[in-house]
Amino acid sequence: MAFINEHYLKLQAGYLFPEISRRVKEFTESNPVAAARLIRCGIGDVTEPLPPACTEALHAAVDEMADRETFKGYGPEHGYDFLREAISENDFQSRGVNVTADEIFVSDGAKCDTANILDILGHQNRIAITDPVYPVYLDTNVMAGHTDTADDAGQYGGIIYLPCTAENNFVPATPDEKADIIYLCYPNNPTGATATREQLAGWVAYAKENNTLILFDAAYEAFIQDAEVPHSIYEIAGARECAIEFRSFSKNAGFTGTRCAFTVIPKELTGTDTEGNAHSLHSLWSRRTATKFNGASYPIQKAAAAVYSDAGKTQVQELVTHYMGNAKILREATIAAGLEVFGGTNAPYIWLKTPNAAPSWNIFDRVLNEAAVVITPGAGFGNAGEGYFRISAFNSRANAEEVAERIGAMAW
Numbered sequence: 299m300a301f302i303n304e305h306y307l308k309l310q311a312g313y314l315f316p317e318i319s320r321r322v323k324e325f326t327e328s329n330p331v332a333a334a335r336l337i338r339c340g341i342g343d344v345t346e347p348l349p350p351a352c353t354e355a356l357h358a359a360v361d362e363m364a365d366r367e368t369f370k371g372y373g374p375e376h377g378y379d380f381l382r383e384a385i386s387e388n389d390f391q392s393r394g395v396n397v398t399a400d401e402i403f404v405s406d407g408a409k410c411d412t413a414n415i416l417d418i419l420g421h422q423n424r425i426a427i428t429d430p431v432y433p434v435y436l437d438t439n440v441m442a443g444h445t446d447t448a449d450d451a452g453q454y455g456g457i458i459y460l461p462c463t464a465e466n467n468f469v470p471a472t473p474d475e476k477a478d479i480i481y482l483c484y485p486n487n488p489t490g491a492t493a494t495r496e497q498l499a500g501w502v503a504y505a506k507e508n509n510t511l512i513l514f515d516a517a518y519e520a521f522i523q524d525a526e527v528p529h530s531i532y533e534i535a536g537a538r539e540c541a542i543e544f545r546s547f548s549k550n551a552g553f554t555g556t557r558c559a560f561t562v563i564p565k566e567l568t569g570t571d572t573e574g575n576a577h578s579l580h581s582l583w584s585r586r587t588a589t590k591f592n593g594a595s596y597p598i599q600k601a602a603a604a605v606y607s608d609a610g611k612t613q614v615q616e617l618v619t620h621y622m623g624n625a626k627i628l629r630e631a632t633i634a635a636g637l638e639v640f641g642g643t644n645a646p647y648i649w650l651k652t653p654n655a656a657p658s659w660n661i662f663d664r665v666l667n668e669a670a671v672v673i674t675p676g677a678g679f680g681n682a683g684e685g686y687f688r689i690s691a692f693n694s695r696a697n698a699e700e701v702a703e704r705i706g707a708m709a710w
């Protein structure tokens with residue numbers, strides 16, 4: 299028998315969302331009546347159809363694939379130029395941010411990219427993560443053998459945890475010790491918090507002083523409403539020398555089931571070998587991509603490029619307005635119910651304190667049983683998430699209103 303990667307045995311319980319699904323399945327099987335009115339606000343999965351500009355582009359591209367003259371086989375591993383150029387122009391250059399098309403790597407998902415990036419990074423790196431955190435950052439480091447086993451409190455040895463609390467507005471101060479890699483996600487999943495320009499500048503200064511690589515997940519940037527909040531880490535001077543940015547079409551354009559995302563690696567960004575020689579991370583990722591990936595499919599990239607057409611821009615804005623309208627409804631209802639509420643103003647997630655410091659899985663069970671609504675327990679995002687729960691604003695308007703009413707009517 300082949301040996302297994304034993305680091306997987308260090309992982310705790312299931313991945314958060316499958317664990318939620320397991321509990322929901324149990325509930326729906328034993329409560330068929332309640333199951334019929336179940337509303338899911340757990341995983342941040344979009345509910346509204348793709349923008350028409352995207353589906354039209356998708357149909358047209360499928361027709362091209364059906365015609366010998368326009369058929370395409372393998373595409374460029376890093377993405378088609380038409381998409382990389384549209385991203386560079388619309389997401390960066392038009393905001394005065396210098397990211398060129400050849401620094402953009404198109405992929406089939408930001409989740410995979412934030413996980414796969416470890417391929418090009420050394421095992422000896424000291425990793426820092428915010429707590430609570432999107433579980434992928436932590437679990438992939440456990441899988442790669444970058445941690446010891448978890449202690450009784452569920453924290454892995456070898457990881458620098460940076461607690462994000464109401465006291466620090468869910469943006470941690472830079473650590474006193476040196477981290478080689480730090481994962482940051484703003485607008486934040488799960489807390490819905492944003493980082494100000496000054497806070498991000500503080501992180502860039504820390505990174506430059508300590509030779510730290512920032513892995514910046516900006517999957518939710520489209521939901522920023524406040525003009526002062528940066529959309530990209532590259533809006534901060536010096537970030538090109540210390541940060542990789544991950545973006546996605548999943549949440550802004552509803553591509554969770556369609557799959558398209560991209561990663562930005564500036565040309566001047568380097569990592570070091572054990573002898574202290576600098577190497578281009580862009581070149582390493584390029585090499586890795588060429589070996590392990592054959593590119594996102596042509597029709598999907600055409601659909602993604604349509605996000606940047608005039609019609610696409612309007613339609614994406616409508617989707618964002620829709621989900622942020624839900625967030626407002628959910629925020630107002632939960633505040634009126636007497637809950638302590640965060641997020642939901644620049645991000646599609648509402649982050650709530652559990653009343654009387656109740657364990658978050660207890661709140662998960664209560665909301666499921668009393669309101670037939672699925673939320674996400676904060677504990678699933680890490681120790682500092684305990685005592686909180688998350689409501690996703692990704693839903694139809696009717697469901698958001700219904701959830702607001704049901705949760706609002708619970709005896710908190």
Ligand code: MLT
Pocket residue numbers: 340341342343409432487
């Ligand atoms: C979430 O609910 O945290 C996200 O949907 C997870 C993801 O984007 O993979």
